[in-house]
Amino acid sequence: MAKLTVEDLPLEGKKVLMRVDFNVPIKDGVVGDDNRIVAALPTIKYVIDNGGRAILFSHLGRIKKEEDKPGLSLRPVAERLSNLLNKPVTFVPVTEGKQLEDAIDNMKNGDVLLVQNTRYEDVKDGEYVKRESGNDPELGKYWASLGDVFVNDAFGTAHRKHASNVGIATNMPGKAAAGYLMEKEIKFLGDAVDNPERPFVAILGGAKVSDKIGVIDNLLDKADKIIIGGGMAYTFYAAKGIKVGNSLVEKDKIDVAKQILDKAGDKLVLPIDNVVADKFNNDADTKVVEGDIDDGWMALDIGPKSVKEFANVLKDAKTVVWNGPMGVFEMPNFAKGTLEIGKFLGTLTDATTIVGGGDSTAAVKELGVADKLTHISTGGGASLTYLEGKELPGIAAISDK
Numbered sequence: 420m421a422k423l424t425v426e427d428l429p430l431e432g433k434k435v436l437m438r439v440d441f442n443v444p445i446k447d448g449v450v451g452d453d454n455r456i457v458a459a460l461p462t463i464k465y466v467i468d469n470g471g472r473a474i475l476f477s478h479l480g481r482i483k484k485e486e487d488k489p490g491l492s493l494r495p496v497a498e499r500l501s502n503l504l505n506k507p508v509t510f511v512p513v514t515e516g517k518q519l520e521d522a523i524d525n526m527k528n529g530d531v532l533l534v535q536n537t538r539y540e541d542v543k544d545g546e547y548v549k550r551e552s553g554n555d556p557e558l559g560k561y562w563a564s565l566g567d568v569f570v571n572d573a574f575g576t577a578h579r580k581h582a583s584n585v586g587i588a589t590n591m592p593g594k595a596a597a598g599y600l601m602e603k604e605i606k607f608l609g610d611a612v613d614n615p616e617r618p619f620v621a622i623l624g625g626a627k628v629s630d631k632i633g634v635i636d637n638l639l640d641k642a643d644k645i646i647i648g649g650g651m652a653y654t655f656y657a658a659k660g661i662k663v664g665n666s667l668v669e670k671d672k673i674d675v676a677k678q679i680l681d682k683a684g685d686k687l688v689l690p691i692d693n694v695v696a697d698k699f700n701n702d703a704d705t706k707v708v709e710g711d712i713d714d715g716w717m718a719l720d721i722g723p724k725s726v727k728e729f730a731n732v733l734k735d736a737k738t739v740v741w742n743g744p745m746g747v748f749e750m751p752n753f754a755k756g757t758l759e760i761g762k763f764l765g766t767l768t769d770a771t772t773i774v775g776g777g778d779s780t781a782a783v784k785e786l787g788v789a790d791k792l793t794h795i796s797t798g799g800g801a802s803l804t805y806l807e808g809k810e811l812p813g814i815a816a817i818s819d820k
């Protein structure tokens with residue numbers, strides 16, 4: 420790597436600021452899939468085993484109003500991290516000020532501290548000020564002032580230009596390094612997708628429509644086929660004039676979807692049928708419909724014909740990159756499409772199969788298909804951005820060797 424790595428930094432007795440991606444699913448105050456926490460352990464252990472004082476920063480979810488904060492505290496993550504490391508982790512429930520500064524002053528070599536969700540900074544006194552997500556220069560400068568060196572191991576966040584990754588790094592020139600996870604992900608994705616073996620098929624699903632719809636446009640130049648499922652599909656339905664009922668649609672992206680459809684021709688593959696529900700609930704009444712979705716119904720999974728069609732497109736693929744589940748897999752009645760596609764990918768033993776993203780990774784692990792795939796990436800948006808051939812700001816900001 421042309422960038423500094425954690426092994427290039429002095430660590431003994433140093434206050435080591437670390438950006439990790441602990442954006443993990445949390446239900447009823449308990450961490451669900453902890454893949455992203457486990458993936459950060461090698462770098463954290465290296466830092467503390469070498470006498471560093473690890474001061475960890477991460478975001479969790481998205482905070483747009485005060486009421487979002489209580490459910491998005493990182494406290495449950497500190498507990499899980501402590502169990503995984505088998506040592507205490509000090510959780511500081513604020514993102515700035517005396518309480519945080521005192522806690523850092525009290526650290527000893529080898530200690531671990533986790534700062535509250537960096538996106539608490541996005542809302543101040545009830546206002547959505549985006550200090551973290553907007554990379555407020557004062558915030559990055561302040562956080563950088565709390566430590567001696569910086570290690571960025573948050574590959575899942577590398578496509579963001581936020582205060583806690585780019586902001587800290589730019590305020591610590593010559594002292595900002597990549598962690599082991601960052602290195603590993605880049606190496607793996609680079610090997611697999613810089614010159615992908617063809618046919619190269621991308622599968623996109625999930626719910627972050629506005630985030631990822633632009634990626635599709637760029638991927639059209641790289642991939643041989645792009646399969647769209649999950650919540651991503653219905654904005655395209657709307658663009659084609661197919662009725663969507665109450666399904667997830669981002670109205671202000673319908674025009675973009677139209678342009679993509681025009682450009683894509685038969686490269687883009689949409690679901691033929693869907694499992695629709697009368698409410699967003701596992702116990703909803705459901706049915707499978709082809710084409711139009713009536714008012715009062717919402718598509719929460721792809722249907723059996725879509726699974727068949729997608730498998731048909733995938734069967735000859737030599738490289739597959741998948742981000743975003745095919746349905747609301749968290750509810751067992753809408754997990755089938757995701758499970759079937761995951762299972763099918765597991766049978767493609769001649770192909771390189773890569774799954775990226777917090778929810779997608781959780782899905783394939785929960786569904787028991789993860790060990791049949793070539794690589795599970797901790798980054799969804801990040802791996803897609805890499806795939807597009809674009810620079811990842813989180814990595815660009817790391818100091819050169």
Ligand SMILES: Nc1ncnc2c1ncn2[C@@H]1O[C@H](COP(=O)(O)OP(=O)(O)O)[C@@H](O)[C@H]1O
Nearest residue numbers: 625626627649650719746747776777778779799
């Ligand atoms: N048809 C759908 N309607 C609403 N939400 C959906 C639908 N299909 C998938 N989702 C949701 O998408 C979320 C995952 O999206 P996203 O965050 O984009 O994926 P990832 O974290 O893997 O990058 C899941 O919570 C899932 O329930």
Ligand SMILES: O=C(OP(=O)(O)O)[C@H](O)COP(=O)(O)O
Nearest residue numbers: 442575576776777798799800801
């Ligand atoms: O989960 C993440 O992205 P992903 O769902 O695309 O993998 C990252 O933690 C980034 O989160 P964000 O998309 O809220 O900036």
